[in-house]
Amino acid sequence: MNYVIPPAAVAAVPVRGGGLFPVRRIFCVGRNYEAHAREMGHDPSREPPFFFTKPADTILTGGADMPYPSATEELHHEVELVVAIGTGGQDITEAEARTHIWGYAAGLDMTRRDLQAVAKKAARPWDMAKGFDHSAPIGDIVPAKELGKLTDGHIILTVNGETRQDGDIADMIWTVPEIIASLSRLVRLEPGDLIFTGTPEGVAEAKRGDMLEAMISGLPPLRVRIGD
Template structure:
């Protein structure tokens, strides 16, 4: 193997609850408009014919519990709390029941968004990359193995900013279930162990500013915290 011209980043990993091993993150797939109320607050409608996706780079992900700089190039930076699904097996053209067997575990995450840039590009029918795939833009908590969590059905999801509740909902409110999302996504990609899917956010998204602290959680999973430096 040829020598690398310069060092490459190490594989981004997440703690696994109850284990000493860590979860290596591959690709990050995100689901848009998977809660009706959130789609409405963004001036959009849910496409009930099929889920809608975008991607974020694992190189731009950060673990829960960190303090990070406020991002460049935005004056309208928003929080979005989401259920994170971590895959532990390959999936290709799967049905929903089979797709669920590939789930390694679950976590809580934040899809941080430069909303002004997302909306600007959306109006011009351009990709959302500047708004969505930004440094420290995916905040990911520890992964709880699937067999140790009584979910996702019947579990609540919430987010606070500086101790004030901003988002709250139920995972049952998702338009597309975890199994349906994985099955559909597996018709477009050969999904592999290490891939994760961020499953959309409930209503209540809003802006954060330097100095804010975000705390979020899903019933039965590890809570997460994220601080924006002054």
């Protein structure tokens, strides 16, 4: 290829046991735990799943520090189960959804909450509240074949050793197969896509110098320090 500028490097996530998972796109499910939806002022019984995106290069891997982002004074943490897609498809059924999963990881959907609040009030997109640099820290991916269906398990976030978020992935409003089926009706999923599946209650501010640790049963922990 005769590129007129050097092409960007491929974003990739380490795999437990070796290798890298190349990232194509990042999709995120909004308000997928009932208690979190209510703490954000919404009735979860009244809405179908909805999605937003982050650029692939927002991932932060290897336990690297996350620089405190510009243009915000209210950075929030959201711990999430991340699903890595290994086989593409469109109009995927719930019954076959798990055959498209390559693996799972613990992740953080970091949010400029003050910018999101302004965008919501003005009926504007959330892009700059969600898709900023380093806004998607993620732990090592574990192949699905090593974990089984992963339908339940603790999902916890601590900040400086204190528990902030504590739930169970069994409490998702929309299950992983339902999420995959719903999203695949909107876009064709492709190998390399990541899906952040929503966060339990307890989202709160992460300040400069805080150490965040995300833990999900069966997955490597994710540790991220918020830099200056």
